[in-house]
Amino acid sequence: MTPAYGAGTLLTIAALAVAVLLLLIIVLRMHAFVALVLVSLGTAVAAGVPLADVPAISIAAFGSTLGNVALLVGLGVMIGRILEVTGGAQVLADTLVSRFGEKRAPLALGVAALLFGMPIFFDAGLVVFLPIIFSVAKRFGGSVLMYALPAAGAFAAMHAIVPPHPGPVTAATEIDASIGLTLLVGVVVAVVAWIVGVYVVTTAWLGKVDVPIDDSVLTGGREADTANPPGFAHVLGILLLPVLLIAANTIFTTLRTNGSIAEDGVLVDALIFTGQTPVALLISLLVATYTLAVRRYSRGETEHLLNESLGPICAIILITGAGGMFGGVLRYSGIGEALSDSLADIGLPLIVSAFVIATTLRVAQGSATVALTTTAGLISAGVADADPSSLQLVALVLAIAAGATVLSHVNDSGFWLVGRFFGMDVRTTLRTWTVLETTLGVSIFVLALGIWAVG
Template identity: 65%
Template sequence: MDTIEPVHGTAVLLLIAAVAVAVLLTLIIVVKLHAFISLVLVSLGTALAAGIPVADVPDALTSAFGSTLASVALLVAFGVMIGRLLEVTGGAQVLADTLVSRFGEQRAPLALGVAALIFGFPIFFDAGLVVFLPIILTVARRFGGSVLAYALPAAGAFAAMHALVPPHPGPVAAGSVLGGDIGIVLLVNLPIAVVSWYVGVMLVSRVLAARIMVPVPDLLFGPKNGGRSEGSGHDDRPPPSFGLVLSILLLPLVLISFNTVLTTLRTDGLVAEEGLVVDLLVLLGNTPVALLITLLVTIGVLGTRGRTLAETTSLLDEALAPICSIILITAAGGMFGGVLRTSGIGEALTSSLEGVGIPLLLQAFLIATALRVAQGSATVALTTASGLVAGQAADLGDLQIALLVTAIAAGSTVLSHVNDSGFWLVSRFFGMDEKTTLKTWTVQETTLGLAAFAVAAIAWPLAGAL
């Protein structure tokens, strides 16, 4: 649904947004009302308070809910089924053992983070996280302690790649709007993403994991230690080889690469808009399709090893049952963010930052941050903020434009909170309540964004001199 013409001034809209977030947190944390109910209730109240016409309120709610549900439900469903089969057949344990043997126990979180950086190059944040989930949980179960030590480095790596590095849609769109060269944006932002991940995620996650104990959740994959307890579906069949497990994980990576790379090349005019072969590869690389293909392959090579198809189907049913709450809460979080976008609260917040005489790089960062805080979506913050500062970027060189994309991406990353669907995915996947998620994921996303902006600010004068 398009943004409505605001009926309130900027100050009132900002007050409505602040009250909405405060009420939502109170309902969930203090009153203990279910997060899904709280999100729907506050979204409805915010829509009415912000002046969305009463007749348009149902559409404002359901369109944002439906679009988020469409993007999340298939990914989570296919991903947890793949993860369940990897877990009960011992595949996740094989991969975890290999990673640990190569990197060592003390560097297991680093190994997960580096692997996530590699996998995160073509795969979106939510898809990458759901595919990696069984490996993260298996490593965490093996060594014990807080799951944050293993979850945050990997999740932060996917977040860094998704926000900063082409061919992900946010940085591609921002670079295009600013008139930059996407290749240079890639070359500049890739090392910045790695550096900011290590400083803002890897180092910070060690501190957070040492201070906050979050036990390894049983929600998705059953009882502790590989699911060998009764009812888990795990038995004494020989586990699959490392090569086979790695091939399964690489399959969606390769398929999704077709989609992201070819789509980017089409955007740049390097590949024809029409062509059956390219269209087919783009289709196969569509994330839900790629995960569906991977699931079918996993069923064929792992799920039916010593099992009937009916027994495998029963395992998949067990995997799907617990994730209904995750999907609904995530979609409701997207609905809350959508209502904030439709009401014009994001635009009201950014309009107060335009033309205030601050340096362009800092202005871009603050505008993106304002949009991120107001409406939740990092991609929307990236594309909107780049449009708002594009006029001031007309005389910049390619290196400075790439750094401007970095600053905007950094702003779109910080302060993930309750209007961000990714916040709810991380919260529910790793068994954290909302207060703990704010103290961990929100903090880490903020340090990641600040680290990226700091690198851009340091490099900005040098880029201007070249």
């Protein structure tokens, strides 16, 4: 769609839309789902989208987000419910704490999430980790954020800057940076940025924001079976299974893309299929169901257990979808395109320009992926003219990813996912998750600047 207004008008509409949304939810206490749908429709109309097209565009954006989130969340919470009620999550929590010590429990969760986050996407990893986070939090008490934020921040760091995640891969490809070098440097940067921008910030500040521990999204109030818990290796195997399947998918897809293996092959096709995230989670759910739940409960009780697990997440899924609707409307209205045109020639140093453009696009339309890909395309001509070194190209990828990470807010579906999973209202999510994403992104950018200087 050709934007109906200039960049200034569109930016004003976007800012007013966010302000109205916050007013409805925080001041007037309107339900977040209703408020998001209402503001999405109003924003589309105000931005000049033809009235006849508004419903279809809004529903398409809503459905696109649900297609990415609903399957993962639904399958993930089923796995989480089984691990929680059979005592498996407690076994994992006890083992982690015994290895790291009580005072390092947040560190243990974060390190584990960094390892799991290499091949698995942010939302899928967070869902699978929920039972462990809640088990550790219940054991030691205090605010759930002390344990939730290190893990969530670790998944966010890996997802933002480490291949094979799609954002950094797309950005690296767009500006001809080496995927392999981006992976090697990205892992180091992700760990350092997580320590500074997530772990330190959480333990010193954000983890002290009081958010009560409420794991009813997993348990439905049902007590865990602690009399005969499963073995640690059994539980760890269930959690590692989707990670290994997804890793195999990534490896063989990459090998097939670069021509290292043949385009056809039944075995490779099967591995790529089973490594699709929803399929991998479904396989893990079946393993958990028939090796943990059915051995303890009747088939009818197991069915009831899994059915119960879906009830508490309906609101989470709908609100997340509505958040995607809001972001989709903002993108369709031309706000991202208008910003791209106005920011392309701002005259800053290349790496600073990459960060500023990505940040502005991220704040305006919510999607980190759109911010990454759009920014990489915008600066690609400047990159070719500047002829940076291989290491400096990686630094540019990191700077773009840093800008696409900061300032997660109400037009980002991930903002709603994190806030609702851990029982936070909008104000608290802005005070904690938005701040954490910003300190993480700024830490990544500072490291990128250092790499650019020595590259």
